[in-house]
Amino acid sequence: MTAARPGIAMLVHAHLHRTAALADHWCAQGCPVAIHVDRRVPPAEIAALRGALRHPELVRFAPRHVCEWGTFSLVAATNGAVATLLSAFPFVTHVLLSSGACLPLRPADALAAYLDNRPDTDFIQSVACEDVSWAIGGLNEERFTLRFPFSWKRQRRLFDGYVDLQRRVGFARGVPAEVTPHLGSQWWCLTRQTLTAILNAPERGRIDRYFRRVWIPDESYYQSLARRHGRNIVSRSLTFARFDGDGRPFVLYDDHMAALRARPEFLARKAWHGADALFDAFVGPEAGKARADAQAATGAGLAPDTLDTRFDAADARRRHGRPGLYAQHRFPRRSYRRDRSHGPYGILIGYSAAFEDFDAWYARACAAAGATGHGRLFHPQRAEFESAGPTGPGGLPTRAGLRDYDPRAFLTSLLWSAGGRPQVFLMEMGDPAAILDFVRRDPNARLSILVGAWLLPLLASGLPFNRLRKTAARMQRKETRLLHQLEDSRVPRQARLTAIPLADLLAEPEGALRAAALIAPQDLVKPPRLRAAGELRAAVEKLRNSGIEVPSAGLPAIDPTAWQVSKPGPAQSGR
């Protein structure tokens, strides 16, 4: 068995000083290089490249094409470079396709030894596209059956429109019998036999003509033909390359160095051309020394998937973002399903009115439930945060005017600052309720409402009947409006809502406490006392006779014994 001698086919179009260094790097280790330089590169730069090469005897320049992403020109360029390499260096057994942004992570010897141990093997990621959709968010099988006369980068609308039109009229080109559509990474390492078979196949002219009209043929030409001509295919690339959700390659920078050293692949892309430290560390005569240190560093527990984790996180950030964050870079459309708050929160409506010395119990219950218990955040005068001080968490204002300027931003900022710790706050009838429009369709919200609780302090206040009557009318209007707001049927409510009628509250005050959103305690130690309101029924009767209906009292007009069982739903209470 002859020892494997890999040769490098390199496609470059810019930053040729990196190309020279890379070519030197491979040549110094005995690997010949065939370089394809984009035809648009000015002659002066190519002359400089030729001049900079330290091993020109091992370098050949392939016939030049103007390369445009997504077109056959890249395949033509690659074919030219491969043919040049194979004919100029008969000892080459494998060709590794790379670019001016592919960093060699391991020495050529290691690569040769690896290939030696797996004779006659082609390393090319090649995924049957009828089975798996490999491409990210793009076309798969349709790459092989539609026509693509327009540039995706420059004529996107025409491109998309034409694809759409072909789909609608059911257009499909025939795929040649020799081709079984496969897709995969461009960066492969194929054996001389396979490449020769591909390049010298009698039907190549026809195949090439077909692939000229295939979309991104450099991700399918070799991938499909290797399946036909290769003997032993390992569907995996020797080059580490990752793409983001938009199909753009992730770029490698100096700060990726440690993670790159832990990668098991032989090459990695796509290195930023300005990443001096990366090129210094991996390319050139000093690379070997750095690598020895690196092996030691690798032992220091750096997981090889560090880069994957990082890229996955970046992709998730771009696609889904952090829920509940409203910022200069993330501002979801209103009523969009990701338009919601960051963490759980509960709103207790009517509780501080219904109970005497509620605060002490409330603080204890919040502490027991691991929640932050704010006061009346939407108090008409000022936001009552849990912590005293001139501002709330994150610098939120306590001034009502600033809070009510954008109550939604106020609440979502508070929840974002809380970082997922449950937040609970109190609300009373008469607090600005605009925020409930957002709350009701926010799945993180839990509301507990003691319907009609405002009657208790009002009746206990000893106000002259005339003023009491007016206040009752006003409060009842507000409550009706609020309950309507919560039950608005146009947009489905996502918040969880518990409404407890006054009758139930009077019958079993502990039940109301147990229903308190998010902080519902298992056992009630020292529960707060219900506010004594005198003879409620008589008072409500008197109000009614003076012309003020108080449906939220939940007291039926006729049956005096029914008030434990009657539960007017929130929808009925608004009349």
Add this chain to the structure above:
Amino acid sequence: MRRRLGESYALRWERRRYIARGRWKRRELTPVVDRASGIGQRDILVFSTVRNEIASLPHFVDHYRRIGVGHFLFVDNGSTDGTGDWLASQPDVSLWRTDARYGASRCGADWMNGLLHRHGHGHWTLTADADELLVYPYCDCRPLAALCDWLDAGGVRAMGAMLLDLYPRGAIDETDDRSDILAGAGWFDSANYVISVNPRYRNLWIQGGPRMRTFFADEPRRAPALNKIPLVRWDRSYAYVASTHALLPRGLNHVYARDGGERTCGVLLHAKFTGRFAGRARDEAARAEHFDGAREYRRYVEVRAGPVLWTPQSVRYEGWRQLERLGLMSAGSWA
């Protein structure tokens, strides 16, 4: 449909007007040192209008040199403290001088548009005031060019960077050095911002922070805008509308994600509240050349000298990673 067509037609004329104004107002600028011919093809350029900023300029220029800015283009609007001389002596600075009225040039926007039109075409350009320092994802280990190349690769033409007001621990008057503020003496509001979409230009309108809660508590609508789009791959057909809050064509203002994802963005650290602030506020209030008759500065003077912006909930600035964690900035899909 007809309304939308009408609106985009009106915006096109508005843009042409800004460009024309910029070119016209460029006549007010007298070149002091014009080294613009030495600008390299791939250089990143900084554009700035300054007035009596000798105290902060060395720090400003140093910050941007360190992240790899190739050339600075300054307009000196009637400085009397040696700003002009210092700038003229810097090898990578081109300087124009004018004594024309700042307000009449729409707070410098016309001068900036004029210079951008003439020198910015095809470059990545950064338009910032002398007290605004850009931080962006990975700015501690990657040069600005890496970011610009990444944006280029994604076909992105502009990047947002909101103003983040930094303030000292004590009273404003007691801090006298801007570099202190960045070296760890700077504090900020981490989650006190309100955002809405400006329907005309489709940019985000961001307000909040210490200035809104301290100086504009009674009329929050008038609180200063914090949204900025300072980093743009400039083209002759672009124009800033007012300051760097919005651009035309308005597609450039779409620097935020609306689908719930996050876009790459930076933050402009705003080291405005230092010891020199009180004096400056008095000068500017008297001069009344700033936006809305320098209303902002008048408010500062009214509120009294030496206010304390700091609160127990303020957060000390530590670096870009902290800003990203707090959600004020995002690396987007850049990793």
